[in-house]
Amino acid sequence: MKGLILALAFALVGVSVIFFFLTEPVFHMGKTYLYSYETIILHELTDRSLAMAGVRLTSKVEISRVSHSDHLLQIRSPKLEEHNGFWPTDPFIPSSKLSETIAACLSQTFKFEYTEGRVGSIFAPEDCPILCTNLVRGVLNMLQMTIKKSQNVYELQEAGIEGICHTRYIIQDDSKNNRATISKSKDLTNCQDKAVKNLGMAYIRPCPTCPLKARSIKGTVTFTYKVKYDDSGVSLTSAISDQVYQISPFNEPNGAAAMEARQELSLVGTKRPPISAPTFQLQKQGSLRYHFSGELLQMLTAKFLQLVQLFRVATLNQIESLWLQFVNKPPYRPWFLSAICAAGATDTFRFLKEKIHDEKLNIWEAAVTLPLAFHFVTTNKQTLEIASTFLTCPQIQKVLMHRIIVYLGYGSMVNKYCAHALLCPNELLQPLHDLATEATSRGDVKDMSLALKAIGNAGEPASIKRILKFLPTFSSAAASLPNRIHVDAVLALRKIARKDLAKVREIILQVFMDSTLAPNVRMVACVVLFETKPALPTVTALASSLLTEPSLQVASFAYSHMKSLAAGRIPQLYKLSAACNIAIKILGPRLDKLSYRYSKVVQITQYQAGAIWRVYLMNSPSTMFPSDIITKVRGYYADTATDIIEVSITLRQPLMRKQNIPFAEYDTYKTLKELGKSLLGWKELPPEDPRVSAYIKVLGQEIAFVDIDKDAIQQMMMVLSRLLTFFPAIPNNFPSRGISGQWTLPVLVGEMRHIVPTVAGLPLELGLCGVMVAQAAADVDVKVSPPVSDNFRASQLWETKTDTHADIRPKAYFHTIAMMGINTQYFQSGFEFHAEFSANSTMKFDARINMKEKNLKIETLPCHQEIELAAVRSEVYAISRNMEEVDSEKKSHIFPKGEIPNISDQLLRSTEGSSKPGSWKVRKYQQGSKEAHQSSTGRFYTRRFCKKFESLGCSTCLSLKSHNSASLRNTYLHKLYGEFEAKIILKPVHADADIDKIQLEVQAGSKAALKIIEVSRSGSKEEGETSPYEDIQAKLKQILDIENVFTAANKTRRRTKRINREYGTADTGLWAEPSTAHFSSSSSSSAASSADGREPGNHHRKDEIRQSGKQRGSKSSSGSSSGSSASSRACSSSSSSQEDHSGDRHCSGDSEYSNQQYHTSFTCTEISLRKKSQHGLTCIGHASGFTIIILMPCLCLWSLFHLFSLKPKFLGDSKPPTLAAVLRAIHRNKQPTGLQLVLYTDTQPKRWRIQMFGSSITGPSRWKLCADASVINYRKVAGSLKWGKDCQDYQVATQIATGKFAAYPAMQMKLEWLKVPSIIRTTARWFYSFLPGAAYLLGFSQRQQLGPSHQATLVMALTSPRTCDVVFKLPELTIYDTAINLPLPVPSHPATPTSTLPSSDWKVFSQATLSFIESLKGHCTVFQNKITTFNGVEFMYSMPANCYHVLVQDCSPELKFLVMVKRESADLTAINVRLASHVIDMYVSNGLIQLKINGISFCFFVADASMLISSEKKGLTLKAPDYGIDKLYYDGHRLEIQAAFWMAGKTCGICGKYDAEIEREYQTPSGYLAKDAVSFGHSWIISEDPCAGACKLQRQLVKSENPVSFEKTATKCFSVEPVLRCVKGCSPIETVPVSVGFHCVPADSALSLDGQPRLDQKSEDVVSSVSAHTACSCRRQACPA
DSSP states (O other): OHHHHHHHHHHHHHHHHHHHHTSOOOOOBTOEEEEEEEEEEEEEESSTTSOEEEEEEEEEEEEEEOSSSEEEEEEEEEEEEEEEESTTTSOOEEOHHHHHHHHHHHTSOEEEEEETTEEEEEEEETTOOHHHHHHHHHHHGGGOOOOOTTOSEEEEEEEETTEEEEEEEEEEEEGGGTEEEEEEEEEEEEEEEEOOEEESOTTOEEOTTGGGTOOSEEEEEEEEEEEEEETTEEEEEEEEEEEEEEEOTTOOSSOOEEEEEEEEEEEEEEESSOOOOOSSOEEEOOSSSOOOOOSOOOOOOSHHHHHHHHHHHOOHHHHHHHHHHHTTOTTTHHHHHHHHHHHOOHHHHHHHHHHHHTTOSOHHHHHHHHHHHHHHOOOSHHHHHHHHHHHTOHHHHTOHHHHHHHHHHHHHHHHHHTTTOSSOOHHHHHHHHHHHHHHHHHTOHHHHHHHHHHHHHHOOGGGHHHHHTTOTTTOGGGGGSOHHHHHHHHHHTTGGGGTOHHHHHHHHHHHHHOTTSOHHHHHHHHHHHHHTOOOHHHHHHHHHHHTTOSOHHHHHHHHHHHHHHHTOOOGGGHHHHHHHHHHHHHHHHHHTTOOTTSOEEEEEEETTTTEEEEEEEEOOTTOSSOSEEEEEEEEEETTEEEEEEEEEEEEEOOOSSOSOOOGGGSHHHHHHHHHHHHSTTOOOOOOOOOEEEEEEEETTEEEEEEEEOHHHHHHHHHHHHHHHHTTTHHHHHHHHHOEEEEEEEEEEEEEEEEEEEOTTSOEEEEEEEEEEEEEEEEEEEEEEESOOOTTOOGGGGGGOEEEEEEEEEEEEEEEEEEEEEEEOSSEEEEEEEEEEEEEEOOEEEEEEEETTTTEEEEEEOOOOSOEEEEEEEEEEEEEEEEGGGGGGOEEEESSOGGGOOOOEEEEOOOSOOOOOSSOEEEEEEEBTTBSEEEETTEEEEEEEEEEEEGGGTEEEEEEEEEEESTTTOOSHHHHHSEEEEEEEEEEEOOOSSOEEEEEEEEEEGGGHHHHHHHHHTTTOOOTTOOOOHHHHHHHHHHHHTHHHHHHHHHHHHHHHHHHHHHOOOOOOOTTOOOOHHHHHHHHHOOOEEOBOOOOTTOGGGHHHHHHHHHHOOOOEEHHHHHHHHHHHHHHHHHHHHTTTOOOOEEEEEEEEEETTEEEEEEEEEOOOSSOOOTTOOEEOSOOSOOOOOOSSSOOBOOOSHHHHHSOOOOGGGTSOOSEEEEEEEEESSSOOEEEEEEEEEEEOSSOEEEEEEEEESSTTOOEEEEEEEEEEETTEEEEEEEEEETTOSEEEEEEEEEEEETTEEEEEEEEEEEEOOHHHHHHHHHHHHHHHHHHHHTTOEEEEOOOOTTEEEEEEEEEETTEEEEEEEOSSEEEEEEEEEOSSOOOOOTTSOGGGSOTTOOTHHHHHHHHHHHHHSEEEEEETTEEEOTTOOEEEOOOOBTOOEEEEEEOSTTOOEEEEEEEOSSSOEEEEEEETTEEEEEEEETTEEEEEETTEEOOSOEEOSSOEEEEETTEEEEEEGGGTEEEEEEOSSEEEEEEOGGGTTOEESTTOOSSSOGGGOOBOTTSOBOSSHHHHHHHTBOOOOTTTSSOOEEEEOOBOSSOEEETTEEEEEEESSOEEEEOTTOEEEEEEEEEEEEEEEETTOOOOSTTOSOOTTSOOOEEEEEEEEEEEEOSSOOOOO
16 A cells, blocks of 8 residues: 555656646746847858858846736847958957947846747837847747647747747757756748748749749758756756858859858846836837838948938938939939939929929939839838829820820839738729720720720739720620720730739630630730649640631740740749640640741740740731730749840831822722622721830839820821921031030939848848949030031032031949848948949040042040940958948958969960061969969959050050859859959050041042052142052052062962872861961861761651760771872862862762761862762862761862962952051151051952952051952852961951752851961850850750861751751861751752853842742742642632632722633633723733733733833733732733732732631631632632623522431521522533531521522531532523613
8 A cells, every 4th residue: 555655656746747847938936037148140151261241249138027927128238249251260349339329228128928938929118229129039039939748749830030930849858857958940931921021022923833943042940948847847047049041042052151140048047136127118019020120221332322221211301402402403413313213202202293293304304203213112102192193293194205104103003002902992093994984985095005004004803894895805895996905905914813813814715715806916815824824724725726726826826835835944834834745745736837927935944044035926917027026034033033024016017118109099999899899798908007016014014115106107207307397407507506415314223122030130131232324425516518508408418528526425334232141220240242334435536527529537536544444343242330330341352361372473475476566465364374273262363365556555455353262162152252353444555656646537439549648658648640540559559568468378379289289187186276287288188087977858867866976986087088188189180270160069979887877988079060979969169179077968068278279369450449448646756657458349240359458557567467258159258367477377268158968958158267366266265165065055966076177167958948957067076956947938949950050140149038038928829720829728729711700809908909810711811900090901812922901902011100011931920019919920821929928918819818827718708718619719709790791600598408407397508608600591511519508597487598698697507518500501591682
């Protein structure tokens, strides 16, 4: 019994112990608990060797319990210390003044509620700053804990200073010592109600799915509590918290900056006297959740940004007094207004309203300030009331531009105000709804558009009913509105979808499925639909509907949009991308091959950079090119997304045609009006007013739009005509006034702040702001002599002299500041990133233009001081600032200065030994032999490039300097951490004599040679001297030292020929500096290497070859090399003998297949142009023999060496110079120095050539520049550039040629270089390093393969009008791809025999352009029974004899032309053309083509203002381009019509509508879609009087002969479209079956065929085949006598 009692006692003791352990810490009444408190916050990169910034706060904390839940807290002796430098060498520095400021508020008594480990309400003195209350929250946050009595490991959502976040607890009990350790951790990225504040991010929306891939901001905090328990309860002995925030601006795992915060609260002891109750009243300050301060924050250091901050706290009276001080000071006025706009406060907004109302701002100032003010203003009830008064302000209403800006801005303000509200007050939307209602009642289209755009900016679901009234799908009255209103209504729903997604998606889906709407309206609906991110069922249903979509424009656009979305890798669109992947598999067979004649969506995604760029290209049936283009850039950053910018351009304007032809006055117009009555259901197209419109959206808000319609264009023309009327008065007054002014525009580009609390109670801020300043000053004076007369004509300008004095000084400056750190109104600590861009230019010159003498002279002053033309600078600092010690700002560079290595400054001598006027001097800073130095302190790089122009007294330098931490981790963030500077400097250089001015003179025409001679005589001009041309030619040749140039060229030619015979190998080192011998070898012979080869058409092997190309390397073949050398000698002799001919070469060779690759060796031999080689490959151009391997069948590649080695011909021997230019410096006591340039041209039809020579104007300098470009033949254009001593130091040549690549037409571009300066080689190496990666990203295959070391070749072969193959061969790399889709079809005629090519016509390049334009035009052909429409649809149709068909006619309201055709016999046709007032008949009689115009026979050449008729081949051609017929050809058997491309979508007839809608080709005159080609053809027959005409056919509705019953009910069916029948009294002798739709009614229905011309408005119930009559016999036809 005693044992049982003892066991029970021990159990009770155990239960008691557990009970005490499982309770939260308590503070006993009557005691004061003394704690020491310390918190440290540090900002750092992941590497602690870099500079850091932080603060430390130490204090004593006293806590007393005064009631069951109420506790008192006092913080004593707070001490704030700042750290700025390198940890741990640099200590924390106390800030006594700041400590005193904080102590003044923290030393007061605070009260808080504390029950069961949870902190309740907090009470503070009334005048206590929010910062001090938050610091108290940081202390109390350490007391917050939730203990579960039955679990030691558990998770829950716990409230804290950062909000309600996911928390995990672990409890460890040490029962032996009556102690326990409680650990808890919080995931700060997983919070239900997170304490966060965003400023300047009203238009930036959260991206919930973006963190699925990467988070830009990650945060966590851990707490460790040590408690001690006894019989009296649990007491807290210590608490430690550690918080870490990682910020990765570029979504890089290793590229993150960090903020670390640590708190320590340790129990020191207790004392008896409790804290005395405060004598003053304490105010409730909320709970433990952090409160954000609304006070002025100390963040910005730029003066303009500080001004903006001050305006935010200024009162209206203070702003008004400042305005009165600066209103009349032009330099300060734009700064003042811009700062007022950027402040965005209520008083600043009211101030702007008053000034605009009082007309204190001019029109342009108001136009600039209004959008900025509406964009930056803080939305609240007061600012919205002010904004509503803007809408009714008379000064706003009378300026259309201001009215548009205000309405759009008001809509944006409503959007910001109601962004987080479920319901937006109706009174805010009422002004916009009223505008829409009034515009509808007045029929004002412009106000309708404005109202819809403003409603779209507001984006509230309450506006949906208003929007639906503008959509024909939901309102029949909207059908009469223009299409642009329908588009605006659809776009107005975009932003509403963010609040009512399901409703908007339902509406948009119905709009998209409505086939009666215009294609552009439905395509815009498609854009909005996919922005709602529909689910898989909706996407697949949409894909199913597109399988039967009648409009290919709409189908192509939707399919292209799905395809771009399927290829995207944006986390936010993962589900939509997966759904679109399924949809494109359904639609691919039908829509994948559609050309760029149809609408497309282009998307470029770069999620790592955080951006998507989309371009929506919307074609209309009446345009060949996109008529609507919408492009937008969407950005993703820090788990947010926003539409950065969106621009739309719409063009509805007929181009390239005369607009003033009176078509309605011609007989053709009246004839077509009458003809329309005989074609059942035909009506002309609605008029399409010319219109140009555009809008721009920034951050998803439309800020401006312009809509220029026909009326606006007429008003603009009237204004221009008035200006031209008063033009004579302008020149007379202009010289006396000139132009003088100054313009300044400072703009706060953006200001964004993301603020979260730290556990210490201080705010961690991520801030970004940018400021831009654009400034321009101009002083221009122009004088014209002789003065312009009153009857001024434009031709008089060619007889005038114009003197212009100009002083123009444009400047631009952009400053971006990014900040991460603690930012309060008292102090600031963290990292600050500054990036600056500046551009400064001064253009001060005098110009004289003598139009009669063809002379231009410009004079300017030389460089007198160093000028920084452009500069980019960025730097990161660790900063510490506080308000109490403004002058003691601390800034630390990221890297410790003491460890930066000594960088030797070594000037490398130029490898070029020429005596040219200016030489590149490269200054490299390096340690040892390296240009860049890496160490523990980062990567240091600096370089300077200078170009010195001694003759002009100036030099230009590019300076680069970089010191970053990329050596620690190669991330974008580490590359930004440090310093960077790049600048372009213009500075003077020391010269022997002072320069007065710099002069540029250009002389064209016959006096160009005299100008060079005049300059050579140092400006002394001999009056009255007249020299024969030979003397001038000889002097000019002597001045330019042409003899030395050509003598050196001939020596080089002989030397390279000898080397070409003796030297057989080449150095293939990339960008190596060659000798002449090496180049000639590499150009004429190279080692053959093995490579993959295939026919370009075998595209199915593309992936296999790409894969194998990565696995196999290239191997050289000595056998091929020797063979090449031999062939080189054989070819060189023939090449030299044929250097003046343009015949092509052919390739012959053998190919053998081994080891899964082709090894093909080609040698050039002399073969005539028509002769085919063994493989049928044409070698285009001359060649001296070579061996080459490429990855595709050989386009015979030749060396350009003959461009260097051929003996050049100096055009100056036979031609005078065309143009001379002299750039010189005028010295005080010295002859002028500078450069002169002479241009020669030879424009012979077969041998067009241009030569240019440049040299110094003084001294015996042999530095020269020579350029030569010529057309070798109709296939080839070549050019060369040489410079240096006698133009021999450096040489570059290029050649462009056309020919054959395998069996395909191709173009080749080749570049060769003998020797180039080091700067070009360095740039080429840098470019070469990026090329493989760029090729991989673009999907090109590549192969490491040695080629000629100083040659680059690009070959493009046209394998089809829509695809091409590309081979890009570099010295060590070959890049290639096949079947590359072209955006537009390229006309090619591969079957054209070579002999038929125009061997003497070199205009092949211009002809290619013309051929491309011709391919865009519509072509319709009728040959026997085969018809090809404008859209390329071919069908067979046998025309009933003697009946005219409408082949093609203009169906626009202009009714310009009509072409009819009829079959007169089995293979002969006749045509009738109505054009202007002409009736033109072409037919065959007695085997000859006859031409009649208005019933009068004509010969085969007729020309007047409207048309041209001439003979061509075996027939006649008619051309009337102003009327839409570019060409009509007729020879009795064949008829071809070519329509102008501006007639697209405006034609009708058997040739079709020319709208690319090939699946709607069989449209009858009523618009009904015929079931087959025969029904389609019959519908366009023109009915005649059966007694007077030869056509005895007419269209009639027919009744179905086959009985049809529905649900056992007898019915009768009638055709919905008429069928061809013989007229009354005639019987059919020929019939043809046609498919017709029938409408069925009950058998007892009263519906009959009497008086029913058509039933196409009835439903089509069945489709059946009936017989149509095509020939008739009329023996019993009753006709009046």
